[in-house]
Amino acid sequence: MAIKYPLLLKIGIPVVIVAFVLLHVIKKKTKYKGGVRAANTAFARRLPEYKRYKDIQLFLRVAMEFCIMVAIIATLVLLARPVKTEVVSNGTKKRDIYLNLDVSYSICYLNYDLVDALEDVVKGLDGDRFGITIYNTSTVLYVPMTDDYDFIIRKLEELKDYFALQKEYMTLLYSEGYGADDFDYDRMYELEDALEYYDAGTLVNNYKKGSSLIGEGLASCLYSFPHLDDESRTRIIIMSTDNAERRIGRPLVELDEAADLCAKNDVTIFGLFPNEDNFEITNDYNDDYNALARDMKANVEKTGGVFYMQSDSLPVKDIVKDIQSQKVMEVNEITITKVVDKPVVPAIILLLSILLLIIMGAMILL
Numbered sequence: 001m002a003i004k005y006p007l008l009l010k011i012g013i014p015v016v017i018v019a020f021v022l023l024h025v026i027k028k029k030t031k032y033k034g035g036v037r038a039a040n041t042a043f044a045r046r047l048p049e050y051k052r053y054k055d056i057q058l059f060l061r062v063a064m065e066f067c068i069m070v071a072i073i074a075t076l077v078l079l080a081r082p083v084k085t086e087v088v089s090n091g092t093k094k095r096d097i098y099l100n101l102d103v104s105y106s107i108c109y110l111n112y113d114l115v116d117a118l119e120d121v122v123k124g125l126d127g128d129r130f131g132i133t134i135y136n137t138s139t140v141l142y143v144p145m146t147d148d149y150d151f152i153i154r155k156l157e158e159l160k161d162y163f164a165l166q167k168e169y170m171t172l173l174y175s176e177g178y179g180a181d182d183f184d185y186d187r188m189y190e191l192e193d194a195l196e197y198y199d200a201g202t203l204v205n206n207y208k209k210g211s212s213l214i215g216e217g218l219a220s221c222l223y224s225f226p227h228l229d230d231e232s233r234t235r236i237i238i239m240s241t242d243n244a245e246r247r248i249g250r251p252l253v254e255l256d257e258a259a260d261l262c263a264k265n266d267v268t269i270f271g272l273f274p275n276e277d278n279f280e281i282t283n284d285y286n287d288d289y290n291a292l293a294r295d296m297k298a299n300v301e302k303t304g305g306v307f308y309m310q311s312d313s314l315p316v317k318d319i320v321k322d323i324q325s326q327k328v329m330e331v332n333e334i335t336i337t338k339v340v341d342k343p344v345v346p347a348i349i350l351l352l353s354i355l356l357l358i359i360m361g362a363m364i365l366l
Contacts, residue, residue: 001342004081012076020069060360067360071353077346086338094233095128096145100221101159102241103134103202104212108166110274113316114240115159121324122152132159133224135217138204145226162198165191210247217241218258218269228265237262238323239300240272242279243292259299270323271300275310 003009044050099118101111122130130152132143143155169191172184203211218239222228225235243255253261262269273293297307308319 001082001084003077004083004339006080008080009076012080013073016069016072016076020065057364060364064357064360064364067353067357071350071357074346074350074353078343078350082342082346083339084342086340095236096225096233097128097130097236097238098145098221098224099130099132100218100237100239101132101134102136102212102214102217102239103162103166103198104136104242104246105166105170106212106244106279107240107242107274108163108170109278110240110242110272110310110316112160112163112167113310114238114272114320115156115163117317117320118238119153119156121320122149122156125149131224132156133217133221134159134202135213135220136199136202136211137206137209137213138202139217139220140201141220141224145224162195165195165198169195208248209251210245210249212241212245213247213251214241214243214245215253215255215258216251218255219253219261222258222262222265222267225265225267231266235265235267236305236323237267237269238272239269240274241296242274243296244287255295255299259302263303267303269300269303269305271296271305271307272316272319273297273307273309275312 099115101114103111125147127147129145129147130143130149131141131145132152132155134140134142142159143152146152169188172188172191218237221237221239228235245251259269273296276289279289293307293309300307306322308314308322310316310319
């Protein structure tokens with residue numbers, strides 16, 4: 001331990017000692033004046049009780065003076081600031097993760113499980129940054145890249161609410177059968193009103209461009225990374241989609257073009273594809289499930305990533321655990337020198353000295 005302002009002690013402690021010595025010298029030279037004189041006190045002074053009381057009083061006065069001196073010195077030490085220099089050496093994780101969600105209703109079941117599983121992952125992050133983009137026709141930067149994990153968890157909870165509404169809506173349409181005599185139209189309208197809030201930013205120009213523009217959604221996510229040319233960070237995109245575009249005309253970026261851009265910029269994609277049973281329930285266009293999966297798998301793997309097909313044997317939680325175990329870049333060792341205040345010991349001594357001083361003062365008065 002070191003002292004930040006040692007000059008304060010070098011001057012203060014000698015001054016305190018000299019002051020106490022001078023007080024005792026002055027006290028000895030000062031004669032008692034005034035008061036009422038008592039005769040024949042020699043007998044009382046020879047009594048054992050008187051001697052014992054006098055010795056106790058002398059001990060208490062000396063001890064009190066000692067406590068006063070210790071308290072003053074402890075105060076000087078606190079003012080001089082005892083500190084400790086700590087050298088911390090460690091590598092720092094440098095991973096940026098974007099969650100890229102196709103929010104078309106056909107994969108609401110996959111998306112709900114995914115954001116639910118990612119909440120626990122985010123709670124365990126330390127040094128990584130995380131962001132979220134959602135898209136259908138257009139892309140919304142839902143959470144910019146950040147390490148504010150509490151904020152991320154709140155936004156994931158909002159998305160869970162969104163996908164829960166989507167699930168209820170899709171269940172209502174496909175389980176009860178739209179147009180049936182007992183169909184609950186009132187609930188359907190309530191759900192549509194609630195979903196409109198979330199859908200608004202992701203359906204810009206939907207009537208002109210179509211929906212589920214996966215290539216544009218992935219490219220938008222890619223260019224949401226801050227300082228994309230900075231090579232000191234590992235960049236990952238976790239992408240969920242059924243790869244079933246409903247486009248009108250050619251989109252600005254196709255999926256294979258967006259995947260090439262990711263590979264060029266060293267961004268790894270981990271792709272999640274929905275369960276076949278859910279795909280069949282929500283797909284009205286008779287798309288080839290296996291063909292869409294193969295196309296997505298090829299584009300994911302060209303970035304060095306891994307393609308996952310959700311199934312009963314491979315649930316989303318297991319997929320997320322596998323992604324979580326993937327590489328994390330460690331930079332060269334970083335050494336940080338910190339100066340930390342260490343006031344505990346002198347503060348305790350000061351408090352104990354004051355406490356003893358109060359107790360002995362009370363004893364003298366008794």
